[in-house]
Amino acid sequence: MSTFDIEFAAVTDIGKIREKNEDNVLISADLGLGVVADGMGGHSAGEIASSIAVSVLAETIRKINTGALQIPDTFLPKLAPTERKILMAANLANAAIYSTAQSSEIYKMMGTTLTGVLFDKDCAIAVHVGDSRLYLLRDGKIIQITTDHSLAMEHVRRGLLSKADADKSKIQNVLTRAMGIKKNIEFDLLKFPIKEGDVMVLCSDGLYKGLTEEAIGKILSQDKDFPITKTCKHLVRKSNEKDGQDNISAVLIKILPAKKLTFGQRMRRFFRRGN
Template identity: 35%
Template sequence: MSATASLAYSWRSAARTDTGKVRARNEDALLDRPEQGLWVVADGMGGHHNGALASRLIVEQLAVLPEGNMSERLVSLRRCLHDLNRRLGQELTVTADRPDPVIGSTVVALLMEADRAACVWAGDSRCYLWRRGRLYQLSRDHSLLQQLIDEQSLSPQEAARHPAAHALTRAIGASEQLTLDILEFDVYPGDTLLLCSDGLYQSLSPDSLGAALNAPSTSLALQRLFDEAMDGPCRDNLSAVVIRL
């Protein structure tokens, strides 16, 4: 048994994806592999078929990463996403007989081994940490909205008025060069992590996210997240993975 597998029972997780109330098709995909210490949420873009294909390819490829220690697995994960970026950006776009040439997906992935974690992302799917009654957003959106906030010192409300505020500045397959953000950090007993697509977090306030993640189990936390999100307009697909140490 690998070191990863032997430690897997320390982590409990629950995952769910839903089309929502408006979309005809679910372009999200997720991976829930506590036995590997690996969780992923991918939110496809580029039209229904293209987006669903991109997110599914990401999840399928990450599901078969080779075993190894944390550093080795992180290298493998990054290499896999860079390979997929080339594949989605070149091969599939060139050969696809589709009216919309865009084929891509956001990704947020979490690796865990013992008391260490690494979050890797591109796009605006997010990773949150709920620790000792406080909610932390660990990932930083790769979107025009965030860029306007950072570079022009606009408030979130001012930046949101831009007509392309939610356009992505990074995604798998969106451009020839892919830059991934990576955050490595320690985890402690009782920590709860949330990976989710923008359809979920845009439906909920930070207080609501925190209240749900404070639930006594990962399955109950997930249920509360979806119950509250589905009470709203729910115009986008919803995906979430809740992990607790």
Template identity: 35%
Template sequence: MRWTQITECGPVRRRNEDWLSVCPNLGLFAVADGMGGHQAGDVASRLALEVLEHCLGKLQYKKMPSRDRLAWGIQQANEAVYLAAREDMQRRGMGTTITACLVEDYKVTVANVGDSRALLLREGQINKLTVDHSLVQELIDGGGISEKEALRHPQRNVLTRALGIDPRVDVDIYEYGIAKGDRLLICTDGLTGFVPEQRIGELVMLSPNLHETVYLLQKEAIAFGSNDNITIILLAVD
């Protein structure tokens, strides 16, 4: 398996509130998009992923299903962010999205809270592995707007679920098989909030060079008007 990653402020934001985790020894690949308060978004996203890494490291050699390890680690991350926000008035209300993948052999376990995403590209087809916890996703599900309209909806950044807001959080967990030739993309909404998924799939399939591909995706997000931080992890299953 090969991988690469990129994270940057983007053309508008002064501070990068995204964070990423790449721990191949744990099989962990994750992104987080922080929010809330003065210098708090970056604190929330970094803290969440640091706690998740620590927890999964403790459980690495335990006979425990991947989904249970991931669920427990994210609950611990949620508690850490929640308590950190309560201890500092300037950080009250801070939170973060999280999308984390545990890759083991030819299986990926995906956990998601918020609107960061995991996407799978296979034989030219792109499929979303997560469901956004956002207002526009609820509107899409209810038939009120289309996927295309969601990209320009004025409330597209409103989340219905985030890490660190409450003492406990509901975590969506999925398990998928992966195969040789697959591409696994994990990213924040600085990319998927602006570039249609079909276009993302086209760019990923353009080149076998993963480094080149993530820079192409970054440039495309900016060209499509992204005003957010942009964080991407791209894995190739060989």
């Protein structure tokens, strides 16, 4: 759990032209978790993949927290407990989607992106695969924390394509990594300290197709005194107005000042930390 008070909000919208919403979002204050997953694949397979992704991720974290599930000692023993927790959960989610995909012809080729943040003490730990994004607004500046796993971004990374061209490119939706496509996939694990006043946005590609990074940052800065649920809706609405070709999802996370601890909590923390 985090030392900060954290506010979560999530909105998902089908967009203007899609028949189904293949995105799935999840926020859980007690787990300190926010997730966005953007499914792909015909039929309703995309929805299924993304819903498996978020639910297995959250459920696994919950189980590990309550002790119902143990992380095997051999699982990335060098990482910190929370990092292992979220990676373990992400790997299980991938395995669940992969096996479902293999189970039936309809689900074959289904997959999903996944971008999730788990808070621990004064750190945020993000797990990421695919082209959903995590933005961080700090001191009025917005940066993209995650790197898209798309062919276009691979080209950008190699200097073959400019970022501006990549945003317009047709291969933007060709992913180089996604959950459910392979038995074992590699997740990006990103850890960064959080600060009071930070705002994080987790979003599916629908959101950033309609709004540029600057536009997102601007809306966040403008709405900084509004409830974040409102800001979250505002973001999705704006993006839908501008583009709306895809499902749009956003999870907004705001770091509030560290809460004052009661004496009991202080004692509990003292004993928990040990001496």
